Amino acid sequence: xxxxxxxxxxxxxxxxxxxxxxxxxxxxxxxxxxxxxxxxxxxxxxxxxxxxxxxxxxxxxxxxxxxxxxxxxxxxxxxxxxxxxxxxxxxxxxxxxxxxxxxxxxxxxxxxxxxxxxxxxxxxxxxxxxxxxxxxxxxxxxxxxxxxxxxxxxxxxxxxxxxxxxxxxxxxxxxxxxxxxxxxxxxxxxxxxxxxxxxxxxxxxxxxxxxxxxxxxxxxxxxxxxxxxxxxxxxxxxxxxxxxxxxxxxxxxxxxxxxxxxxxxx
Numbered sequence: 001x002x003x004x005x006x007x008x009x010x011x012x013x014x015x016x017x018x019x020x021x022x023x024x025x026x027x028x029x030x031x032x033x034x035x036x037x038x039x040x041x042x043x044x045x046x047x048x049x050x051x052x053x054x055x056x057x058x059x060x061x062x063x064x065x066x067x068x069x070x071x072x073x074x075x076x077x078x079x080x081x082x083x084x085x086x087x088x089x090x091x092x093x094x095x096x097x098x099x100x101x102x103x104x105x106x107x108x109x110x111x112x113x114x115x116x117x118x119x120x121x122x123x124x125x126x127x128x129x130x131x132x133x134x135x136x137x138x139x140x141x142x143x144x145x146x147x148x149x150x151x152x153x154x155x156x157x158x159x160x161x162x163x164x165x166x167x168x169x170x171x172x173x174x175x176x177x178x179x180x181x182x183x184x185x186x187x188x189x190x191x192x193x194x195x196x197x198x199x200x201x202x203x204x205x206x207x208x209x210x211x212x213x214x215x216x217x218x219x220x221x222x223x224x225x226x227x228x229x230x231x232x233x234x235x236x237x238x239x240x241x242x243x244x245x246x247x248x249x250x251x252x253x254x255x256x257x258x259x260x261x262x263x264x265x266x
């Protein structure tokens with residue numbers, strides 16, 4: 001089965017031991033990023049390049065919704081055009097017992113990967129059942145102890161604030177057909193400088209750290225990471241800067257606009 005490049009890692013994949021406290025500190029928001037090429041590895045270096053990414057984290061009375069979309073266009077020196085787009089959406093209930101996910105990748109107008117499905121389990125941290133509807137109907141087992149994306153966010157922040165520099169746990173976000181991946185996070189120094197942006201710039205006053213995250217195949221020991229990212233991570237869930245390794249390129253996502261979203265009146 002196909003695998004989607006794990007751009008979901010850039011949507012709050014990085015939460016604290018008190019989930020209720022974490023939920024109060026997480027700011028629902030929409031963030032818009034301009035994309036620049038750090039390193040290009042696809043055939044034909046780009047003569048012209050444009051790219052934009054949008055992250056949206058919204059809160060309902062019972063659920064969190066996270067969305068990430070990215071579009072890239074390039075004119076290559078071999079005369080060919082290159083167009084890439086990816087999108088991911090997850091709906092996770094606050095009890096961490098249910099997750100619905102959609103991941104899509106298109107290259108030059110052709111769908112190259114699509115994963116849709118749901119996960120259910122009787123309690124947070126319990127073993128559960130994964131049901132994929134795309135690329136084909138199939139079911140699988142979710143091991144016990146695996147975290148959902150927002151659940152992993154609420155776990156990580158508490159450990160970071162407590163001074164822990166290295167984190168490691170198993171996570172499932174639906175971007176891979178495997179039932180779990182190992183997620184490792186290394187925390188660097190606190191970040192004080194803030195970019196000049198449009199919108200609700202005061203949200204960037206929240207405490208921030210530079211972090212590096214990697215995903216590994218849960219079935220292999222001493223494996224190379226399948227996906228890596230660097231992020232300036234704010235305690236309220238906002239990423240001030242991101243660098244993503246997409247496979248065909250390493251891309252810098254520079255925050256340009258940030259808008260707070262309303263919390264639900266529950």
